[in-house]
Amino acid sequence: MPYCVHSYLLRFQVLGDSEFMYPKYFIFLLASLAGARATTELLDRNLVYRSPFADQPQLSHNLQEIQARHSQLSRRQLKDASGFRDSHYPTFYGGDFSNSAVIWGGGLNFTHSVASGDPFDTSVLLWTRAVPISPDGSSELPDQSVPACVSFKISTSSNMAEKPADSGTAFTSYDVDWTAKLEAKGLKPDTVYFFQFSDCANSSIISPVGTTRTLPSPDSHTAPARRVNGGNPLTLAVFSCSQFQAGWFNAYGFAAHNTTADIFIHLGDYIYESLGSGAHIGRQVLGRELATIHDYRQRLNQYRTDASLSFAHQHAPWITVWDDHEVADNAWKAGTADSNDTALGCSFSSTGACFSDRKLAAVRAYHEWMPIRQVVPDDKLRIWRNFQIGKLLDLTMLDTRQYDRDITDVYYNTEFINTIAALTNRSLMGSAQEEWFYDTLSRSKARGAVWRVVGQQIVFTQLNESGSFDLDAWDGYRANRARVLDHLYKNKISNTVILAGDSHANWVSDLAHPNDTTTYNPSTGAGAIGVEFAGTAVTSSSAFGSGISPAAADAKSRVLVDVNADLQWSEGSFRGFFTLTIDADTLNATYYAMRNTSFANLDGFVSARFLVKNGQNRLSRPVAGGAVSAGVLKSNVPVN
Structure with a gap:
């Protein structure tokens, strides 16, 4: 070319x-x-060079051109690259990579610490960012046409003194924003590991040590439910909606420092594309509303400078999905609230960007900066996937936003969406994902997993808010919700727990068909088929009103829990997160509230606790033990 x-x-x-x-x-x-295709292997282990869409390799970085650029260098501070070789790995961003003649030898800066994610039973993804250091000590980057080389090692020893369970080297470059994402393989199941990166050219330059873990084997003989996590309950910390300009990410730090979370789950809105003023609390975002690859990379870069977020990534593996704001507000399969691919839609966008261009840039940057796997080689944009965690649970992560969602409420079409919200052919997930989801639930039951935890973005339970409904949630796709509930009821699939974010408020509900008080008893929970735990935002403003006081929020919550049969607890003032602590007999949900997000701190408290018992398919009564520290419970709280 x-x-x-x-x-x-x-x-x-x-x-x-x-x-x-x-x-x-x-x-x-x-x-x-x-x-263009190259035929050699070095750099293959870095998962951020390939196309974000596996069936469209033409979107990969041009590796031949990058290789040619590397091999035509002279009179620079360089190291011979021929000694750095690793095993072939089919990477996320492209095919094979020729062994570069030279690498940067002037030192590296691991600017954003380390992270890990998407653990399997014998492997896990490791992530870092390695930026070349200017030899004169200035803030200017050195020649960016030279690749950087990073090495990694992973061990069961926290001081990295033992022989590594796996190790290797990989190149990175400015083409992928100096990020490196590698797979550590050949690991033991259900084991805590420690990992570290270093500069290939100078082994004394090292990253912080990260902590990660593998999942137990899905095989029933080696990982029965009671032996998962060494026989101890497994704890998931669940987050959503972290807007940089709205506050400090204290919830991440609180979870990493003050809970025993084994895995961090993020349900989306990890970043926001918008601007808004955070200058008064020292949180002014850089750049503009996001549109190009530069924009999305810059925003991810800035978010990851938050100390609590960086610490949380360093100390546990993450399993993530995106919501809408990773691309733009109220995204669906053909547009967002302020952009689509029509001539008018492109000009309407405040950035002048068409929807497809923004989405491609957003997805590429997301896969560069997040420790997430490419799921399958023949389906573009797929992020929905399932994790089998021994016989204890299946963790199923859905994409109810970006993949194949039918048109949603984008503000100017609310009346129209109201007229089609109950149509039988409307889908949140698209037919392929929807059928996969039902099959995954059934296979989970068939393999004998005790629990089915479903991570997805938007509130599942019907929420009647004084006669209006959030049409951008499942209330705008009522037949799709009915199909999910029908599948659970008809196939007698028990112990299903749906997670939700997006709404910037806390909601806890039994799962049942909306308004079906004949089959379902709101007082006892009899007739329910599962539960939903929906969490508030890390920082984003409350759905009840920005800065609303606890008393004012509770007044709104009282109306909501009285009107909505399934809804058992509502809280709308505090920012925070929740954890799920799971064993073979019980699932405990603990909600945490942050007292102040206007500055960096770890000041939080438990706002409510909930219990679900194996086989009951409902919240145990009295709900939350009959008392909470924030929010409002239903008035009727009968004892089990």
């Missing part, structure tokens, strides 16, 4: 030049990339 074409593509990717914001230019440039 001619160098001039490649250089303009890099301008699009890194600078987001306005003349390359439109699909006709982008498609032309992508077509120019289609034929």
